Amino acid sequence: MTTISPVKTVKESKPKEQNSPKKSVYLTKQLNLWYGDKHALKNIDLDIKEHEVTAIIGPSGCGKSTYIKTLNRMVELVPSVKTSGEILYRERNIFDANYGVEELRTKVGMVFQKPNPFPKSIYDNVAYGPRIHGIKNKKILDEIVEKSLRGAAIWDEVKDRLNENAYSISGGQQQRICIARALAIEPDVILMDEPTSALDPISTLKIEELVQELKKDYSIIIVTHNMQQAARISDKTAFFLNGEVIEYDDTDVIFSNPSDKRTEDYISGRFG
């Protein structure tokens, strides 16, 4: 197992890791990113494993959202962004000139901070991804829509109102529609950028339970400003500060026995 300094990655001493070594889904090597002159990400090295929930925590402005948006290259929508280094997704550098962003984003779904359904029916929202990728057959679309809505644990709530506008349901339901919409393209990875920050506690709980279900079939990377949430749902946690990865380890290690003083200060609520 390759361990990239200076960040601690998976500990090889753990027996369960040795029995079934998980493959890397995202391997970030010496990633730097600038917004104009602002150095937003500094020498990031991270090895993210498949079928795990990886949480990214840190105070506002630490680069956690920037990092997750780099993973599907959405960050490049901001003008004047420059990057260096590599991000290998399934052993292929996503910055390669011949790696199309559309291709990458078909494998890597994203759920955003604020629920952002399209002003269309619930059905058309979920069918959007398959349709842009060329599926026209109504029967197949029906199946995808049902499967995705079931996957996002919202089928029972909306099955009788698929033709209603997606804005007619509650914010928490909208966010699960957005998750279903991401599932509909049958991705490999799901990126979640503070998916519950705009939701009430009950909707948050539902999304958290859903994340636990989804990790059986998908690799999930979740940015959260809520440390309890990271502790509850993630297998690994990366702590970002000022554009650097301070510590990356198993979640229970980060929250019970962090090796860096700054991590300890942050999780114990001394700053941030």
Added chain:
Amino acid sequence: MRYVDHDLVVKRMGGRKIVNYLFKGLFMLATTIALLALAILLYRIVTQGAGNLSWEFLNNFASRFPEKAGIKAALIGSLWLMAVVAPTSIILGVGSAIYLEEYAKKNRMTAFIRTNISNLAGVPSVVFGLLGLTIFVRALSLGNSVLAAGFTMSLLILPVIIVAAQEAIRAVPNELRDASLGMGATKWQTIVRIILPAAIPGILTGSILALSRAIGETAPLIVIGVPVIIQFLPSGVMDTFTALPMQIYDWSSRPQQEFQAVAAAGIIVLMAVLLTMNSIAALIRNKFQKRY
């Protein structure tokens, strides 16, 4: 020590309330004057022109005799004009707006272009008439045809349509673009499937209001040399024609008193067309109320 002296506040309250009512009255007066002027105008036109409104008036060509004069050539001519102006200006205008909002890089050059498109909307229409005369009538030898006038009018309202479409496109939340692009949609798919459907009410409303401006414009038509007395209908875009405001202008400038009433009837027809168009714009705006 307290900074807010409550006794003083109570003492001064009277004066503040008077100023408050004063301004309310002032603004009501302003509205009343505007509405009154409009009401008088409408009253005079309707009382003068209503007597002349009839099926014959709509179905007759222009004539030397006020009782025989009709508006058929001008009404149909204006419709022909719209048939050229609407597709030309909407296609060019929406296309430019999409380019400026979705594709063009945000730098000084595009900021300069944006500002000047707004400035262009303020250029007097007679200047566009001269432009049309030089380019379409003379250089392209289109003569005083429907096509030449239509292109000129399109140029005139193009800035208005571009600005309206830009605003409608800009009002589409970025979150929707992110959602679409994040699923692997191309830029074009995002524009066609997400941005345009969300922006279409705003684009249509702006376009219809711009078209209703074009239907009422006279100056460019005069400069181009659109005739008034026409005894036939255009059979194609290369034919010469006349339009409603031209006909009204001609009637109202005649010495005979009877023609003033004919002009008023013409104005009623023109206003009916404008009101219909504006109602369609309002209807579209209400029907597709934005839901995000």
